[in-house]
Amino acid sequence: MKKFVKVTALLMALCMVLALGACAGKKTEEPAEKKTLTMATNAEFKPFEYLEGEEIVGADIDMAKAIAEKLGCELEITNIDFDAALTGASTGKYDMAVAGITANDERRLSMGFSEDYYTASQAIIVVKDSEIQGKDGLEGKTIACQEGTTGEQFLIDGNYKTQSFKTAPEAVSALTTGKVDAVVVDDAVARALSKEQEGATVVLDEPLTQEAYAIATKLGNDEFLTKINDALKALKADGTLKKIFEKYELPFDAE
Numbered sequence: 001m002k003k004f005v006k007v008t009a010l011l012m013a014l015c016m017v018l019a020l021g022a023c024a025g026k027k028t029e030e031p032a033e034k035k036t037l038t039m040a041t042n043a044e045f046k047p048f049e050y051l052e053g054e055e056i057v058g059a060d061i062d063m064a065k066a067i068a069e070k071l072g073c074e075l076e077i078t079n080i081d082f083d084a085a086l087t088g089a090s091t092g093k094y095d096m097a098v099a100g101i102t103a104n105d106e107r108r109l110s111m112g113f114s115e116d117y118y119t120a121s122q123a124i125i126v127v128k129d130s131e132i133q134g135k136d137g138l139e140g141k142t143i144a145c146q147e148g149t150t151g152e153q154f155l156i157d158g159n160y161k162t163q164s165f166k167t168a169p170e171a172v173s174a175l176t177t178g179k180v181d182a183v184v185v186d187d188a189v190a191r192a193l194s195k196e197q198e199g200a201t202v203v204l205d206e207p208l209t210q211e212a213y214a215i216a217t218k219l220g221n222d223e224f225l226t227k228i229n230d231a232l233k234a235l236k237a238d239g240t241l242k243k244i245f246e247k248y249e250l251p252f253d254a255e
């Protein structure tokens, strides 16, 4: 009898391992526990990820939770600097980074990306009545951005006078206190941050880039990416993703 119990327990453990193989995360000693999907983000990027009190909320967070649920995993979110989130995903310290991350060729050299889930562009925020009315007006001005982002890359590539901040809200503070002349940041975030200034700042209409967000993971993590992509596909197909984006007043354009 004892032996039978042991064998059954072993079989059960094996089944758990097989069933939960989708979560590339921590190997828990306790096979009866749900496996953990670890995720890094930078919760200073409203409406994709931001803090509401102690809680990390946002469209990316809801999406990641829905993916974890599909994979039968517990989601463990770590809030860190944006560049650390990217490095953490590329080194495999975290299973994935979900942080409004633009999938581009340069990053593809050092990390793996899921399918796109959101289309974005860089946008300019200026104070109301600024003489800057578009990209041309940036010449010779001091422009703030978030460190390690595609916005920063755009400014560096264009040889603009750039001031990088740890977070996008800090870049906007530099604008409202007159320390810089404009901010370049992802469009939806620009709108959300500008809205908080209650008319003191405006977002210019001109999109500076064309980008798409994807989930980042370690390079060569193809089995994991297939599972993430399957989950994403299912969430697109059953309308969950659309609902999540609508909740945060984001246009949903995934196919």
Ligand code: ARG
Binding pocket: 041, 042, 043, 044, 045, 049, 082, 099, 100, 101, 102, 103, 146, 148, 149, 150, 151, 186
């Ligand atoms: N889309 C931009 C990039 O990938 C900015 C992302 C910043 N995200 C954040 N959670 N702070 O570089």
